[in-house]
Amino acid sequence: MQSVHIMSAYDEELKFLSKRIAAMGGHAERMVEQAVAALVNADPGLAQKVIQDDLVLDEGQREIDDKAIVIIARRQPMATDLREIVGAIRISADIERVGDLGKNVAKRVAAVIDGRQPSSLFRGLEALANLALTQLKEVLDVYASRSVEKIGFVRDRDDQIDAMYTSLFRELLTYMMEDPRNITPCTHLLFCAKNIERIGDHATNIAETIYYIVTGDQMPADRPKGDKTDQVVFPGPVSAK
Amino acid sequence: MVDKGADQKGATQAAVARLRRSRWLLAAAVAAVLAVYAFGGFSIYVPLLGLALLVAAAMLPADVERQSADDAAAIEAGGLQRLSGEYLAAAVADPLIIFDRTAAIVHANAAAFAAFGGLAPGMSLSLKFRAPEMQALLDGIVSGAVASDVVDYTEKLPVERTYRVSASSVGHATDLYVLVFKDQSEARRIDRMRADFIANASHELRTPLASIAGFIETLRGPARGDPAARDQFLQIMQNQTGRMARLIDDLLSLSRLEMKPYLRPGTEVDLRQTIDSVIDSLEPLASENGVVIERDFIDGPLSVPGDRDELFQVFENLLENACKYGQSGGRVTVSIAGSEDGQEAGIDVTIRDYGPGIAEEHIPRITERFYRVDVENSRTQKGTGLGLSIVKHILTRHNARLSIKSEVGKGAAFTVHLPAS
Numbered sequence: 268m269q270s271v272h273i274m275s276a277y278d279e280e281l282k283f284l285s286k287r288i289a290a291m292g293g294h295a296e297r298m299v300e301q302a303v304a305a306l307v308n309a310d311p312g313l314a315q316k317v318i319q320d321d322l323v324l325d326e327g328q329r330e331i332d333d334k335a336i337v338i339i340a341r342r343q344p345m346a347t348d349l350r351e352i353v354g355a356i357r358i359s360a361d362i363e364r365v366g367d368l369g370k371n372v373a374k375r376v377a378a379v380i381d382g383r384q385p386s387s388l389f390r391g392l393e394a395l396a397n398l399a400l401t402q403l404k405e406v407l408d409v410y411a412s413r414s415v416e417k418i419g420f421v422r423d424r425d426d427q428i429d430a431m432y433t434s435l436f437r438e439l440l441t442y443m444m445e446d447p448r449n450i451t452p453c454t455h456l457l458f459c460a461k462n463i464e465r466i467g468d469h470a471t472n473i474a475e476t477i478y479y480i481v482t483g484d485q486m487p488a489d490r491p492k493g494d495k496t497d498q499v500v501f502p503g504p505v506s507a508k
Numbered sequence: 509m510v511d512k513g514a515d516q517k518g519a520t521q522a523a524v525a526r527l528r529r530s531r532w533l534l535a536a537a538v539a540a541v542l543a544v545y546a547f548g549g550f551s552i553y554v555p556l557l558g559l560a561l562l563v564a565a566a567m568l569p570a571d572v573e574r575q576s577a578d579d580a581a582a583i584e585a586g587g588l589q590r591l592s593g594e595y596l597a598a599a600v601a602d603p604l605i606i607f608d609r610t611a612a613i614v615h616a617n618a619a620a621f622a623a624f625g626g627l628a629p630g631m632s633l634s635l636k637f638r639a640p641e642m643q644a645l646l647d648g649i650v651s652g653a654v655a656s657d658v659v660d661y662t663e664k665l666p667v668e669r670t671y672r673v674s675a676s677s678v679g680h681a682t683d684l685y686v687l688v689f690k691d692q693s694e695a696r697r698i699d700r701m702r703a704d705f706i707a708n709a710s711h712e713l714r715t716p717l718a719s720i721a722g723f724i725e726t727l728r729g730p731a732r733g734d735p736a737a738r739d740q741f742l743q744i745m746q747n748q749t750g751r752m753a754r755l756i757d758d759l760l761s762l763s764r765l766e767m768k769p770y771l772r773p774g775t776e777v778d779l780r781q782t783i784d785s786v787i788d789s790l791e792p793l794a795s796e797n798g799v800v801i802e803r804d805f806i807d808g809p810l811s812v813p814g815d816r817d818e819l820f821q822v823f824e825n826l827l828e829n830a831c832k833y834g835q836s837g838g839r840v841t842v843s844i845a846g847s848e849d850g851q852e853a854g855i856d857v858t859i860r861d862y863g864p865g866i867a868e869e870h871i872p873r874i875t876e877r878f879y880r881v882d883v884e885n886s887r888t889q890k891g892t893g894l895g896l897s898i899v900k901h902i903l904t905r906h907n908a909r910l911s912i913k914s915e916v917g918k919g920a921a922f923t924v925h926l927p928a929s
Contacts, residue, residue, distance in 0.1 A: 289634055290638065391873060394876055397664075410635065411626075433869065434872050
């Protein structure tokens with residue numbers, strides 16, 4: 268945990284930042300969860316709720332920015348404290364993006380509802396969302412416990428998310444080629460999958476920031492980037508496999 | 509005896525607390541002495557004045573603190589006064605967490621560690637329980653807006669759990685609060701299971717049922733007088749009913765697993781013996797398919813915490829798949845090795861076949877329920893589409909990982925990474 272300062276108000280301010288980050292994180296987790304649930308269960312009411320909830324995260328990010336700048340100006344922090352504050356700014360930006368991505372998934376619910384797609388697609392999206400949310404949850408748990416030695420899981424999970432995303436991408440393309448009427452809903456689902464995959468990336472960013480806050484070093488960068496959708500092509504009509 | 513021990517412990521804790529409380533005073537005193545030393549020749553009044561001020565400042569808060577501690581002690585004087593809170597917390601079967609005014613954990617009982625993990629004294633609760641309703645609960649209690657409150661809290665990942673969480677303050681003016689988690693997952697899960705079971709089962713059972721219905725119609729109509737066709741149709745119908753029975757078995761074992769999301773802690777499984785018996789039980793199937801099972805075990809004890817029956821099922825499902833789908837390779841290798849990735853000690857069990865392999869795009873999804881790489885092949889091999897989801901479910905409960913490596917034409921390797929205790 269944070270070391271103790273002579274000025275207890277300073278400690279209070281730092282604690283406020285991390286508490287606010289955690290609250291934002293919890294909120295973002297809930298939004299993504301509900302956005303995917305709205306998509307899978309075709310529930311436009313829930314989707315509306317998610318869209319409105321995004322305001323809370325925007326507000327949270329502004330508050331953290333203001334507070335962080337005030338702390339820097341007033342306390343002139345050094346070393347761990349400075350990293351803690353800069354880290355809070357970066358993490359809150361990442362969480363805010365996660366919220367936006369969740370909101371975007373929720374916005375597409377209405378477009379996907381008419382003309383139900385095969386349930387295997389939704390199962391795939393749900394599985395992808397579970398991977399991304401597990402990633403986010405574990406990363407935020409590390410933010411709470413500061414046990415960065417466990418942070419290696421982030422990379423494993425990132426690979427899984429990328430592989431799952433590539434697989435969904437292929438499947439969606441196949442559906443689109445089978446029947447042009449599928450193109451509209453499948454394109455929306457493609458964006459949903461992309462958004463969820465991005466959530467995993469933001470979680471990885473947060474993990475890197477936490478590593479930096481705690482150790483003062485950058486996380487070793489041996490991350491081979493990427494999903495392989497940039498290589499997916501179906502030349503001409505494919506034979507059903 | 510216990511009382512005496514607790515008394516002694518209390519006394520030491522109080523002494524340490526006093527020392528901690530006065531650490532700034534001590535530090536200031538040392539600083540003052542150093543200042544005296546440094547400015548020794550300068551003037552005697554400067555350090556003297558400083559010391560006097562320090563003593564005056566230190567006396568006031570100390571008095572207030574003693575006063576409030578005396579008050580609290582007087583109020584708490586009852587029959588349970590000597591009982592250590594730690595024993596009391598340990599005796600509660602539900603997860604229980606005691607925290608202070610800043611929402612930092614003071615004490616968590618064993619049930620809380622088992623349920624949530626990663627808890628440590630001093631850690632902030634509002635960082636660990638981030639769900640909006642938990643944040644509101646903690647804020648309300650700590651700010652004193654409400655004396656006690658109850659919310660329902662659901663954790664979706666890694667396994668879905670629902671708790672009814674009650675929070676309240678402890679005693680009078682102790683500045684301590686308690687959270688108690690009552691597990692409601694069972695009731696919620698039964699509801700969910702009912703819905704899921706009906707959706708999955710009806711979809712999967714409809715196909716064989718439709719085929720049986722079709723054959724019955726044919727048997728009663730056009731094929732009425734044709735004994736050869738009758739035999740053939742009855743055979744197909746028997747296969748289909750067999751498939752339905754297997755499906756129901758698998759669905760039931762999956763829902764049994766979902767009913768008990770936690771593992772009983774403390775039981776150890778001997779992997780060598782478990783895997784040997786899995787191999788023995790599948791030897792007939794392997795020879796029927798023309799597959800030879802090879803073993804490659806490291807020496808030494810190979811036990812991991814877990815449930816034997818469940819791990820047996822994991823390796824049985826994996827090995828059975830390898831024998832069925834990797835038939836063309838003619839051999840299957842089962843190897844046990846110490847884990848190589850340095851982050852977490854454990855044991856890796858790899859089941860490798862040399863069959864056609866799995867295309868890359870299917871790998872991330874084959875543990876989903878009813879996901880099949882090749883529907884026809886799976887049906888002829890009497891697959892239900894649930895084997896790997898059962899494997900995955902069991903491994904999640906064991907905190908273990910399944911990694912799948914495969915290249916088309918070169919076979920597939922399923923590696924189970926089991927963490928050591």
